[in-house]
Amino acid sequence: MKAIVYVGPNKLEVMEREIPEVKEGQILVKVDRAGICGGDLGIYKGLHPRAKAPLIFGHEFAGTVEADGKVFKKGDKVTINPIVSCGNCTPCNTGNQHVCNTLRLVGIDKDGAMAEYVAVDENKLYKLGANVSDEMGALIEPIAVAVHSVREPNYRPGDNAIVYGAGPIGMAIALVLKEFGCTNLTVVEADDKRIGIAKEFGVDVRDAKTLNLEELKAEKTGGDGFDFVFDCAGVEPVANQLIKASKVRGKIVVVAGYKKPTTFPLNEGMFKEVAFEFVRVYRDKDYEIAIEVANKQPLFEKLVSHVLPVEEAQQGFDLLLTPGTGAMKVLFKF
Structure with missing residues (x-):
């Protein structure tokens, strides 16, 4: 599969990688759109303390389930809550898993979704309505950040x-x-x-x-x-x-x-x-509300300024790293 890979400070490559192995409790998703986050720009610059090359970028995405899971069925349109909490520390045990003492994220601490396929924990998936566009689906994660910032x-x-x-x-x-x-x-x-x-x-x-x-x-x-x-x-x-x-x-x-x-x-x-x-990331409830408001408010899709093919990965990052381009949310189409 094609993937956009961080290979070192200020370096990325579009390369062929193996389709990820699906482990117990996971599900394989075919990625339709994946967005560049400010965190991805930090990784690209070599500034993120946890991200280690080689690493597939990406935690903002929408895709389609490839095979039936326990809850989700082949063909379901989905997005993911990419945070990974330990479930055992004091924040996790007091309802604050989003600020887990050892919080990890897909696309930072493990390979992410800027690829044709991604294997994700099924219990972190959210179903998108059939009428939600691929672009809007890839915006749910940043919308959840916004919901959390207002609710918290x-x-x-x-x-x-x-x-x-x-x-x-x-x-x-x-x-x-x-x-x-x-x-x-x-x-x-x-x-x-x-x-x-x-x-x-x-x-x-x-x-x-x-x-x-x-x-x-x-x-x-x-x-x-x-x-x-x-x-x-x-x-x-x-x-x-x-x-x-x-x-x-x-x-x-x-x-x-x-x-x-x-x-x-x-x-x-x-x-x-x-x-x-x-504020940092989001709670599960913020994700649910983000999907609701995205379905009600079509203006969110105006956040997307560019949708590029995966082969133009470098151009996508350059758009956001170059002042004055007016680029907002840059998505890659897989």
């Missing part, structure tokens, strides 16, 4: 929110917020092409390069600041604005993974008694 800090309908960063996760969070009843929503982005794309989602988008935060707060919150501040950017200039954007006793939700150490004006946080909440 207890967002309530009617709360206002500001989202920094109009990349795939930022825009997925914006759409989930709208589905959850947010009518006072602002997205802030610096990249001109992404600003243009974000406007197609029907949200209020502001250019970070010319933003006057105090004027925005006065306009959207009467000067109080936002109930929820979502950081989907992960860069120093945004880190310096998060507390300023928050209301007194507001919630700042850090979704982005910071590539470099950063500083926060913590005294400002103390004066306002803001709460920082950091």
Whole structure:
């Protein structure tokens, strides 16, 4: 089978690999679409501490079951929850398997789904509706990240929110917020092409390069600041604005993974008694809700900017690693 393989820092190859062996409790899935995640970019750069070459990339995918399992049948359209928890540590035993002490992921700690076939644990599969497109199916994982980011800090309908960063996760969070009843929503982005794309989602988008935060707060919150501040950017200039954007006793939700150490004006946080909440991946319930909202909201599919053949793997990664391309979610077609 063809597979996109990490072979070393800043190196990938499209190569022939053996179809994976199906072990007890697993099921073989024929991959239809697989997406590039920010985590995959980190692996490609050689920055992920656990990913070891050679490794097949990919944990965002949709596919078709190849043979009957105990629950799933041949031909079922599916996606996967790619996290692997130990089931024995304190987080796992207290309902927090998504932050297991030894959390592992398909496509990072074991071969992933950027291949024609992938063998996965059947109990991690989710059935997709017959009307769900291959592209939408491959978006369920990032949508689940967005659902988790909104549910975990207890967002309530009617709360206002500001989202920094109009990349795939930022825009997925914006759409989930709208589905959850947010009518006072602002997205802030610096990249001109992404600003243009974000406007197609029907949200209020502001250019970070010319933003006057105090004027925005006065306009959207009467000067109080936002109930929820979502950081989907992960860069120093945004880190310096998060507390300023928050209301007194507001919630700042850090979704982005910071590539470099950063500083926060913590005294400002103390004066306002803001709460920082950091989120990671998703719970099983978040996955179920992600599938529900994907079925209801076709705008999610606009997150996909490119669908490329597997032979153009290098181009796909380059699109996301090159500033100014406007690339959002890049999928590979198998």
